[in-house]
Amino acid sequence: MKPLTRNQVAQRIARDIPEGAYVNLGIGAPTLIANFLPVDREILLHSENGILGMGPAPPQGDEDWDLINAGKQPVTLLTGGAYFHHGDSFAMMRGGHLDICVLGAFQVSASGDLANWHTGEADAIPAVGGAMDLAVGARQVFVMMDHQTKQGEAKIVERCTYPLTAAHCVDRIYTDLAVLDVTGRGLIVREMVEGLTFEELQRRTAAPLVRG
Amino acid sequence: MVDKTVASPEAAVAGIPDGSTVMIGGFGRAGQPSRLIDALIAQGARDLTVINNNAGNGETGLAALLKARRVRKVVCSFPRQVDSFHFDALYRAGEVELELVPQGNLACRIEAGGSGLGAIYTPTGFGTKLAQGKETRRINGRDYVLEFPIRADFALIKAERGDRWGNLTYRKAARNFGPIMARAADCTVAQVVEVVPLGALDPEAVVTPGIFVKRVVMAGATS
Numbered sequence A: 001m002k003p004l005t006r007n008q009v010a011q012r013i014a015r016d017i018p019e020g021a022y023v024n025l026g027i028g029a030p031t032l033i034a035n036f037l038p039v040d041r042e043i044l045l046h047s048e049n050g051i052l053g054m055g056p057a058p059p060q061g062d063e064d065w066d067l068i069n070a071g072k073q074p075v076t077l078l079t080g081g082a083y084f085h086h087g088d089s090f091a092m093m094r095g096g097h098l099d100i101c102v103l104g105a106f107q108v109s110a111s112g113d114l115a116n117w118h119t120g121e122a123d124a125i126p127a128v129g130g131a132m133d134l135a136v137g138a139r140q141v142f143v144m145m146d147h148q149t150k151q152g153e154a155k156i157v158e159r160c161t162y163p164l165t166a167a168h169c170v171d172r173i174y175t176d177l178a179v180l181d182v183t184g185r186g187l188i189v190r191e192m193v194e195g196l197t198f199e200e201l202q203r204r205t206a207a208p209l210v211r212g
Numbered sequence B: 001m002v003d004k005t006v007a008s009p010e011a012a013v014a015g016i017p018d019g020s021t022v023m024i025g026g027f028g029r030a031g032q033p034s035r036l037i038d039a040l041i042a043q044g045a046r047d048l049t050v051i052n053n054n055a056g057n058g059e060t061g062l063a064a065l066l067k068a069r070r071v072r073k074v075v076c077s078f079p080r081q082v083d084s085f086h087f088d089a090l091y092r093a094g095e096v097e098l099e100l101v102p103q104g105n106l107a108c109r110i111e112a113g114g115s116g117l118g119a120i121y122t123p124t125g126f127g128t129k130l131a132q133g134k135e136t137r138r139i140n141g142r143d144y145v146l147e148f149p150i151r152a153d154f155a156l157i158k159a160e161r162g163d164r165w166g167n168l169t170y171r172k173a174a175r176n177f178g179p180i181m182a183r184a185a186d187c188t189v190a191q192v193v194e195v196v197p198l199g200a201l202d203p204e205a206v207v208t209p210g211i212f213v214k215r216v217v218m219a220g221a222t223s
Helices: A004-014 A029-036 A084-094 A133-137 A198-202 B032-042 B062-067 B087-093 B103-115 B178-182
Strands: A022-025 A044-047 A051-055 A076-081 A098-105 A107-109 A138-144 A173-175 A180-181 A185-194 A209-211 B021-024 B046-052 B071-076 B098-099 B120-122 B134-141 B142-147 B153-161 B187-195 B213-218
Touching: A004 A029, A004 A051, A004 A138, A029 A098, A029 A138, A084 A133, A084 B103, A084 B178, A098 A133, A133 B103, A173 A198, A185 A198, A198 A209, B032 B062, B032 B153, B032 B187, B046 B062, B062 B071, B062 B087, B071 B178, B103 B120, B103 B142, B103 B178, B178 B187
Parallel strands: A022 A044, A022 A098, A098 A138, A138 A173, A185 A209, B021 B046, B021 B153, B046 B071, B071 B098, B153 B187, B187 B213
Antiparallel strands: A044 A051, A051 A076, A173 A180, A180 A185, B120 B142, B134 B142
């Protein structure tokens, strides 16, 4: 059994983003998805700092520091893209106008609770940014993460032990091992990497799984 | 004749007293009014409450204001960044207070402040640590948290072009918090790259109408 690389997970998620979707890719690994969006689909990327129709990074030397993404890296604007202020940008999230957001996570619970902003450590400086607004507002919330921590602990759990970003918000989880849907019938396994058994996946998951 | 332009960044920040609440535009460095912040540091006001999305980057702008120990409290959504070391040190030493607000709640509380609303119900943060102790309400089957408007004594923002009536346009994603902060302060001060004659801004393209702006200062292009 060979877990997927970050790029392979990004590529897998990109396949599920349909033509015409308005999409926000969270800071970190989800930004990789932009590299794999099918060229024959028009997909509009939203950046919380006031961009719709965000394009890839500019060539070196062409950076414009008034045109950055949520991670504060230089980006470009596609033909037809638009700029707007923060009130409009978060109305797009909170008002249910974004079709999909993809977020990283520390933990996701069986009922779709998301924990991705704070490890709860006493000396950590808390920072939340737009994570709570995206989790609550986007019509579909996808999570992209490793199935387990580097120490081998499950990240899909019965109940999150880290502080919540939002409750019951996650629709689908893409990990390096599997694709799972969060449903009223529980966590349904839609795909597994080659060579992985359902039993082994269950062993690496701290919440009951349902065969898809 | 209405003329809101002032001659220098120093004149633009004149009269900001100790203890003021000051909104500072920008998302990281994009849209940060660095000339106004430099002038505010030179002016000397202290014990400030600063509202910004972040808590300073590197050694300049808001980071320099923090380093100069002029800030009592920061209201922001994302203080922790790779280059927020001045804030990090002050926070760990207990020398600056932090009110952490989800970014969209920060935006809509500022919008509420500028729009004369008494409060807002927002779904963001419901059921989380950041809503602990706050009043909640279920409306049409969805859960909301009661949040109060944010206003400031002064807003320092950066725009691209302005005229003597205070009309403003912005550049690319440097717009971010500028237009909403402009509406939510008693005295909004805009640092612009260029002051243009009345009529030079396309009225269809004015983003911040001059009624929201008290002072405009030309600062040229800043990095």
